[in-house]
Amino acid sequence: MLLSWGMMPYILLISYKKRLFDPVDARKLHQHIVPRLGGVAFAPIQCCILVIALVCIYKLNIGELDLQVASWIILPSMALMVCGLVILFMIGIGDDLIGVSYKWKFVAQIMVGCLLPLSGVWINDLYGLGFIIGIPAWIGMPLTVFVVVLIINAINLIDGLDGLCSGVVSIGLLVLGGLFASYGAWLHAIFAFITIGVIIPFFYFNVFGTSRRRRRIFMGDTGSMTLGFSIAFLVVSFAMNNHFIKPFADGAIVVAFSTLIIPIMDVARVMFVRWRTGRPIFKPDRNHLHHKLLRAGLSRHSALIFILVITLVFCLFNIVTVRYISNNIVVLMDLIFWIAFHWLFNRLEKRQMIVKLQLFINL
Template identity: 35%
Template structure:
């Protein structure tokens, strides 16, 4: 498998950059407008057909809320990307050699995998899908990445590992795609968290690919930013009482996780002639650290408690934030702010120290944050118990 999935970065040409800015902006606005137009219709359909996510003991909402907001994600992105791509030819800015060979293969396999996983998510949102079948679907679409020549081929010194042979890198990539996809799906438990994290991540990757002059991937990233913005309004500021609140559901979270795993692996893949350094791994690691570490931590806790690894519970970081007394919006702002701050901190650390030390620092800080939340939860429970005892005495 070849690693030549990225073109050599050329010096920017003024006319080319201007055209690229027009195309990327068009892609963003088309996705934004389509999402803005379709989401209210999804609310109407959900109300008429009674397609609601009903509350239960493990969920963080107390009212029935439509969970079909994610239906708009992949259609918005593909419509915007297709129209913008066609428009590139009309303004005499066609794809050059950068969209041939492995790059074209990556894009086609990504679209195929996204559509397939999106449909699995739609079925799950409507009638439910057993987790084994969802895992099978995820492994199937994860296999499409290595088929296009895209896989984790370098660890940049983590655990002393640099170059990774395809025999190890391919299966490791498949496992990581499935793990990241599920981690993003699991973090989607409070208003705005998965969407906000995705928004920051796609915005970051979109800007990074502008710098690399890989316009097609920047278009793809900004198309996702465009469709997420209207959804975030309905998800965070929508009212269940007035029927304007939406969840993204599995169709949205699975699509979000799959696309994020693609961008993370694509950006981290080592290309010798590009002079890439460890920051190419630090950026994806920083953007996805919260959902990935949280999913891993929860699985470890379930294993030691002899609970089923895939049994839903309320032990995730966002559940702890709520139990510590934070609102949905406060919890989301806390975690998104932490992600953004650590992105810049990690980039600075990566210039100063070994990548293993950077990873250890991130793990220790995440453990500390969980510990502080656990302390706050215990204090609230203790205060609640004392208040209850005083009430009984009175």
């Protein structure tokens, strides 16, 4: 956290001197020039501190942690995860500075997605979800790559409101880190808490910084893609039925993906609406959840707090209910709540538009 806090002013200084700003257009919420290189601080600090933590744990025996597993089992997945962060870091910087075609970004995301199955981390059990238990490697490995790419893009697409992407990811990391620590999977817990520490200073500059004082910054694709891959690695690791990482738990896959239920379901809804209305699926618009909340009359900070609270509620609700209810019923309840939530806000949005129209007519 201290390293990230120290890097942010230097990133701001370089961004203003070289005029590396996020473009202002009709789809963006900001109306002033704002640097977009805040995510440059994430991956280098994550990798450096993780390596230091590994050295301290395995060589110096600091803390005398009971890792419960041999190092050769966990270290390959950690090493390839770091490689994936480096790849996305380079692609993200190129995109934030000069622009990179979405095709090349998609290829890079598939490459880093393949690193998880190569390291032995892949979704091998659905725990009865859809009445499916164990799944073979030829299905689970491609499914894992698809899930990783989906998570990276879902995290990237919700980065449209100050503090939203970093806030949602922080809540997910806090939940996963606590769960990993409770199971004794200390390496995964340490990585989750390292990432939270990196995000906290950025969240402050992003939400509470001001453009006039040159203290406001965006994370850009560099930050959103590396954060997406970081939490994807932890989600797949938690969802995997592998006693080397953690003990078996019936609701592991539901609990793991509940940390990302807001961005994933929001992307699915937006894609469905675009397909139903005949618009290009990958063309940006203003139909994401935070756009709907703003149109319904909420302020930016109120919309941010509302989404973060809903994210935390989903996580806590699923963690508790999977102990007593079937995974399929829990997922069904999540879907019902999500649909009812959007139905309610669609009505509020229409009422808000009617009020504005009446005010305009009166004027």
